[in-house]
Amino acid sequence: MTHSSNNTAIDDSDRRSPDYPLPDWRQYLRFSQDHKVIGVQYMVTTFLFFLIGGLLAMLIRGELITPELNLVDRPLYNALFTLHGTVMIFLWIIPFNAGLANYLVPLMLGAKDMAFPLLNAIAFWIIPPAGILLMSSFFLPNGPAQTGWWSYPPISLQFPAGQPINGQLFWIVSLILLGISSIMGAVNFLTTIVWFRAPGMTFFRMPILVWSVLSAQLLQLINLPSLTGALILLMFDLSFGTNIFKPREGGDPILYQHLFWFYSHPAVYIMALPAFGIFAEVLPAFARNPLFGYRSLAIASLGIALVSIFVWAHHMFASATPDWMRIMFVVTSMLVAVPTGVKAFGWTATIWRGKLHLDTPMLFAMGGAAMFLFGGITGVMLASNSFDLHVNNTYFVVGHFHYIVFNTITMAIFAAIYFWFPKITGRMYTEGWGKLHFWLTFVGANLTFFPMHPLGLQGMVRRVASYPPEYQDWNVIASLGGFLLGVSILPFIANMIGSVLDGPRATNNPWEATGLEWTTTSPPPRENFAEIPQVIFPPYNYGNPRAYGEEPLTQTGEEVSNDENDE
Amino acid sequence: MTRFQSTSPHRDESPIDLERIRQKFPNWFQRFLPSGGGSHEDHHGKGMFGFTVFLLSESIVFFSFFLTYAALRLNTPDWLPPGISGPEPTTFVMINTVILLSSSVVIQLAERALSRHHHSRFRGLWLLTSLMGTYFLIGQGIEWSNLNFGLRTGLVGATFYILTGFHGLHVVAGVILQVIMLLRSFDRNNYNHGHFGVSATTLFWHFVDIIWVILFSLLYLW
Structure with missing residues (x-):
């Protein structure tokens, strides 16, 4: 295999004439320790799980298109929404973001690789077995877990038939494995960001995506262990006959809810923060403006992470939570809107009076940021205790978080895929198919998730397979929108496969974007950079053509830093 | 400037x-x-940083168990079911605890010996540490078999066995790491260029001891 030795021969003169060798596809099937290979492995694997989760969602919408129960039976319906939620959160968004960060963070920092390459590879290779384990529970005699992605006891302990091998146990073991993988990744990211920055890459020169990854991974480290602890205790209750969460035997099921949400609310920010980082990368590049308020956005990332540690009990307003605690958590939950508002303001001010280039990544970023406004506002509504009790357990909540997890985060993920596609594959995607994908997704997402808000306000509860006929109109719209979303992924897949095989070769910096990852070849060589770069510019220096133009960003000459430009 | x-x-x-x-x-x-940024070649530095971060994260699993234990105990009027005495700080348990805690001092001395390239002194102290760890594990096993309650005896049994069991797994991991590091030390060249593995095992052992102090106070002294 001479490929890697070819990779080290970089000639800076061919920056504009890409005949640089493309990666060999077989390396993606191997146990590789290259962060770029691992990043692609993460992204492709999680995309396959995204397709599975989407298929489950379309079955759910197929059942809900009529008020009666006619497509699936109730246990299967329960299993569908349980696995849909689990797959989308733990096997799509969180590991996809980890994969994207895996690819980009070392490049953005000017490092050769992640801090612990072997640990990185192990963290990835835990994910496929854990996902297959979860999926295999469909073949168990009693089917998969049926208690939603929360798996609250005592319902989750009442699995039928009392068999020792059951879907709930598979769910628990799979989530513990995925948690171990996430912790390995988080240790690696934190060490990489703190230790592996290139000379001149100070903390306040890191791209916002790196700040977001740092904040999200800190949340993983602080909060994820509490879910692991809760799952271990739940497993003892389920399989070894202890009574920790069993109310009839003196146990306390509310305790599980606290431990669960102490992780699972920050999990939303673990998913959303990288999406915010993606917006901060894409919007300046296509608006040709420096990012507005760089330092505020960097600090707001940490601020969101910090505040979100103290908001978990707003998921438990209806769980007999004492009044003083509810008031406290209303205040902290609303406080999250402040750093988040700083972010949204920064994005808006970035594109304000910019020279907008509406390429596919920009469309997805602008669409995602705009719909985040809607999802964020319903989020503040839900943070209010009195309103939350009114819509508790209804489709309003489902609509709210799908506006975040799909219309914001998944849109941001698509923006990122299109934006860094030339860097990762060395080829350009087809713009027309990309735009078609965007418009189908944008229309489909709003058709699917907007009707959930009026439905919830009218009182339709979630997680039911049949409902009163007066709710049918909005449900038909949502279901048709859901099928449109299913169709919208087809041009994406066609575009990706076709472009990887036969797209035109990409230059090193097709978007004329700033950032160290655009100064190396597309795709980057094994060690990322011919020599360790020296950073002399502040980030998002779009006012200065030398930061993204013909002249390389990294020079060792007597350059004076012009940090003042972005303040 | x-x-x-x-x-x-x-x-x-x-x-x-x-x-x-x-x-x-x-x-x-x-x-x-x-650090403000270490070099790629500083394996000891980046390794210790990453391992410290991991241990802080791991401590939160224990913390969630401690909170569960405290919350259940405070909210349960009859913590001990009738006829059950609960874990007692007997002389046997106290000796076990003292052995485990003093092994922290021994392992620290061992690491210092290695830093000063006293390889045989290192091996002796290191072996002593793993023997003390093994003694603790055997003692814990004897303690488990002598108790008059089991895993399913109310909340007291469940929390006691899960907490001490989870800690015991960490002691087992620590002893395994110690054995690996001891075997590696017989090839002198292994520790010529730093000894991240030994430092990490030492830190891990201190971590296991600190957890035991909290666990002991909660389970035996409360």
């Missing part, structure tokens, strides 16, 4: 210069603090 000169290549124009703050601390403490 000279006023802010630091040895790190990351002289930061930002108001927070982590490297400058870090250098104000004593040397032994500095390696646990985020």
Whole structure:
């Protein structure tokens, strides 16, 4: 295999004439320790799980298109929404973001690789077995877990038939494995960001995506262990006959809810923060403006992470939570809107009076940021205790978080895929198919998730397979929108496969974007950079053509830093 | 310019210069603090940083167990079911505890011996540590078999066995790491260029001891 030795021969003169060798596809099937290979492995694997989760969602919408129960039976319906939620959160968004960060963070920092390459590879290779384990529970005699992605006891302990091998146990073991993988990744990211920055890459020169990854991974480290602890205790209750969460035997099921949400609310920010980082990368590049308020956005990332540690009990307003605690958590939950508002303001001010280039990544970023406004506002509504009790357990909540997890985060993920596609594959995607994908997704997402808000306000509860006929109109719209979303992924897949095989070769910096990852070849060589770069510019220096133009960003000459430009 | 000169290549124009703050601390403490950026070749530094981060994260699993235990105990009027005495701090348990805690001192001396290239002294102290760890595990097994309650005896049984069992797994992991490091030390060249594995095992052992102190106070003394 001479490929890697070819990779080290970089000639800076061919920056504009890409005949640089493309990666060999077989390396993606191997146990590789290259962060770029691992990043692609993460992204492709999680995309396959995204397709599975989407298929489950379309079955759910197929059942809900009529008020009666006619497509699936109730246990299967329960299993569908349980696995849909689990797959989308733990096997799509969180590991996809980890994969994207895996690819980009070392490049953005000017490092050769992640801090612990072997640990990185192990963290990835835990994910496929854990996902297959979860999926295999469909073949168990009693089917998969049926208690939603929360798996609250005592319902989750009442699995039928009392068999020792059951879907709930598979769910628990799979989530513990995925948690171990996430912790390995988080240790690696934190060490990489703190230790592996290139000379001149100070903390306040890191791209916002790196700040977001740092904040999200800190949340993983602080909060994820509490879910692991809760799952271990739940497993003892389920399989070894202890009574920790069993109310009839003196146990306390509310305790599980606290431990669960102490992780699972920050999990939303673990998913959303990288999406915010993606917006901060894409919007300046296509608006040709420096990012507005760089330092505020960097600090707001940490601020969101910090505040979100103290908001978990707003998921438990209806769980007999004492009044003083509810008031406290209303205040902290609303406080999250402040750093988040700083972010949204920064994005808006970035594109304000910019020279907008509406390429596919920009469309997805602008669409995602705009719909985040809607999802964020319903989020503040839900943070209010009195309103939350009114819509508790209804489709309003489902609509709210799908506006975040799909219309914001998944849109941001698509923006990122299109934006860094030339860097990762060395080829350009087809713009027309990309735009078609965007418009189908944008229309489909709003058709699917907007009707959930009026439905919830009218009182339709979630997680039911049949409902009163007066709710049918909005449900038909949502279901048709859901099928449109299913169709919208087809041009994406066609575009990706076709472009990887036969797209035109990409230059090193097709978007004329700033950032160290655009100064190396597309795709980057094994060690990322011919020599360790020296950073002399502040980030998002779009006012200065030398930061993204013909002249390389990294020079060792007597350059004076012009940090003042972005303040 | 000279006023802010630091040895790190990351002289930061930002108001927070982590490297400058870090250098104000004593040397032994500095390696646990985020550096202003280490070099790729500093395997010991990045390894200890990552391992410390991991242990802080791991401690939160224990913390969630401690909170569960405290919350259940405070909210349960009859913590001990009738006829059950609960775990008692007997002389046997106290000796076990003292053995485990003093092994922390021994392992620290062992690491220091290795830093000074006293390889045989290191091996002796290191072997002593793993023997003390093994003694603790055997003692814990005897303690488990002599108790008059089981895993399913109310909340007291469940929490006692899960907490001590989870801690015991960490002691087992620590002893396995110690054996691996001991075997590696017989090839002298292994520790010529730093000894991250030994330092990490030492830190892990201290972590296991601190957890035991909290666990012991909660389970036996409360």
